[in-house]
Every structure is written in C-alpha cells, then in structure tokens.
Amino acid sequence: MAIKSNLKNMVIVLTAVCLICSSVLAGVYAMTKEPIDAAAREKTDKAIALVLPAFDKTEAATVETDGKEYRYYSASKDGETVGYAVESSATGFGGTLSLMVGITVDGKVYNTSVLSHGETPGLGAKCTDDKAFTEQWKGFDPSVKTLAVKKDGGDVDAITASTITSRAYTLAVSNAVDAFKSITAQEDVNNE
Amino acid sequence: MSKLQLITKGFIKDNPTFVLLLGMCPTLATTTSAVNGLSMGLATMFVLVLSNIVISAIAPVVPDKVHIPVYIVVIATFVTVLQFFMQAYTPAMYETLGLFIPLIVVNCIVLGRAEAFANKNGVLDSALDGIGVGLGFTCSLTVLGIVREILGSGSVFGLKFISGDGILAFVMAPGAFLALGYLMVLFNKITKKNK
Secondary structure, eight states: OOOOOOHHHHHHHHHHHHHHHHHHHHHHHHHHHHHHHHHHHHHHHHHHHHHSSSOSEEEEEEEEETTEEEEEEEEEETTEEEEEEEEEEEEETTEEEEEEEEEETTSOEEEEEEEEOOOOTTTGGGGGTOHHHHGGGTTOOTTTSOSSBGGGTSSBOOOTTOHHHHHHHHHHHHHHHHHHHHHHHHHHHHHO | OOHHHHHHTTTTTTOTTTTSOOOHHHHHHHTTSHHHHHHHHHHHHHHHHHHHHHHHHHGGGSOGGGHHHHHHHHHHHHHHHHHHHHHHHOHHHHHHHGGGTGGGGGOHHHHHHIIIIITTSOHHHHHHHHHHHHHHHHHHHHHHHHHHHHHHHSEETTEEOSSSOOOGGGTSHHHHHHHHHHHHHHHHHHHHHHO
C-alpha cells in the first residue's frame, strides 16, 4: 500500500512533509506570539503589583552586583519613586527558585512573590502559599534583622521540613537587597 | 469492529495506562493532583487525535523506509502547536506541566497508535481510535491524580477536605509507583471478573 522506497520518493516525501510542517509552525508562531508576550508581561506586572505599594508607572532596568546582573523595575507614583521590584533567584531543592522582591525606598522589604520554582509539592512548594512563611517578609527590615534562617543564626522562620528551600528563598531576598543597595548607590551618583 | 467499539476499547481492553503500560513517564510524573493528570491527558489526546488523522491520511504516500521520521515530524509539529497555544492561553497550566508537554513527542502511546492503527486504517476510524485511547489515557491519569491528591494532600480537584497535610509520600515519586501499582491490581481484578 505504501509507495516504493526509492531515493527519489523518499527525498520528495520528506522534503514535502518538512516544508508543510515548518510552514504550519511558522503560522502558529506568528499567531500566538502576541498572546504569549502579553501573558508573560501580565505575569510580571501582577508580581510587581503584589510586592510594591500602589504605583502608576514602572520602568525596567538592570543592575550589576557581585558580577551578577539583576533585572529590576523601579515603580513611581506621581513622579516619586515608591520602591523597586527586583527579580532574584537562588538554587533551591529542585532547581532554580526565582522571586520578585519588592523593596521600598527606605530599604525595607515590602513583599515577596515567587515567579517560578521546582520545589517538592507539599514541602518546599509551600514557600508560595504558607502564610507563616510568606507573611514574615512583609516589612522585613534587613538593617535590623539578619537575613538567614534561624538554624543558621538568622531571623527567618524556615518552613517545617524544608530548610533548603527556605535557605534558597532567604538567599534570593538577600541578593535582592544587595541589588537594591547598588541601585540606590547608582542613582545617588546620577543625581549628583 | 463497530465505531463505538473503537472508542470504548481504549478504556478497558486497550487501556494505555493500566493494560498496555504505555506512556509511564508522564503518567508517574504529572499526576501529583487531579487537575494536573486531567490536563496532561487532554494535551496528549489533542496530539493523538490530530496525529492519527494526518498519519492515516498520508500513510499511502509515505515510503516504508522513511515512515518513522515522517511520523515523528508530524507528531512533533502538533506538540509544538499545542505548546504555543498553552503558553499563550493557559500559561499557569503550561508552567505546571512544563517539560512534559514537549516530551509528548516521544510518548510511545502516540507513535504506538500511529504504527499499530492509523497507518492501516481510514481517517475516520483513526480519529475515533485517537479519541478512544486519548479518553482512556485521560481517565486513567485523572483517577491516579485523584487518588494521589486525596492521600497526599487531602483534597480533590484543589478542594481541601482535611486540614493540614496528607501522606506526603503520595505526592512525591514513590507514591506514584505505589498508587499506580495498586490501581493496576484493582483494574485487573474488576476487568477479569467481567470476562
């Protein structure tokens, strides 16, 4: 029932199939590009809105600290900066744990939000919704408290049975605080 | 075989999960909750139906020696299309299933149905076969997801009925093997009785 497997037939069929498939893919890609970008943007916007007090304008930029580059969004209301949302990550139990950390101009953490993670469901994955853990970041002042889990002599309550995740989370927040310091140092230079 | 039988055989006689034991990788990995199992099943079914239709249509003009590469290209195309759509319209689900969507390309159920059924049968029969096997796979994954969610997190489809945690092992990898094993025993016991 299938046609003969000679070189000519095989080349023609494979070429035709690949051509048709790639044009279908190109079409679907063009069709979905906009919604995909919009979904990604919406996700970032939601995360920023969650981790900072009310604002009406955000501006994306990058800053370098300790050889690592951080993407951040400076949010302002009526022309006055209210805070910075820093994208930061650390290695957790199941891969990279990425956070959006909101820091207000006085240097306090306003709130944090998990962008993506690969932690174990039921254990480390609680870092996204365990109130006891997530609430402690609201208003966390790194100049008074130490950014380390209690087991390591710091002031962060770890999630039960998920110390590695809690450490990664804390490290990511601490990186964001460092990035914030570089941002403000940079802006001071610009203002002078 | 009647048209109805084509659909129902995917549930019992040729159930991909509990009888044929195909596609074990996504079965074990994505069924941490009922919703995840259901969506993985539906995603696989989408690819399965479309690839069955196209492969049964082009089978007569594909030379035997290159039929596997041609089928894989067709399947990979549909998987990538699915991936684009999920990324665009259900980003949250795309993130949960993540890696396992592209892996549908090498899911042995899809290539297995193409080889065993679609390239020998007509377009309509192949479509029905795809729907049947796809539904069978979806149901199996949903049942496995429900069992693991009840035992592991004490909820069904995200609705919690106990406070606190369940038996956490069931949400993790070992629980997948345990739950699948016992469900398989149960499935075979019930179907044997009916014979």
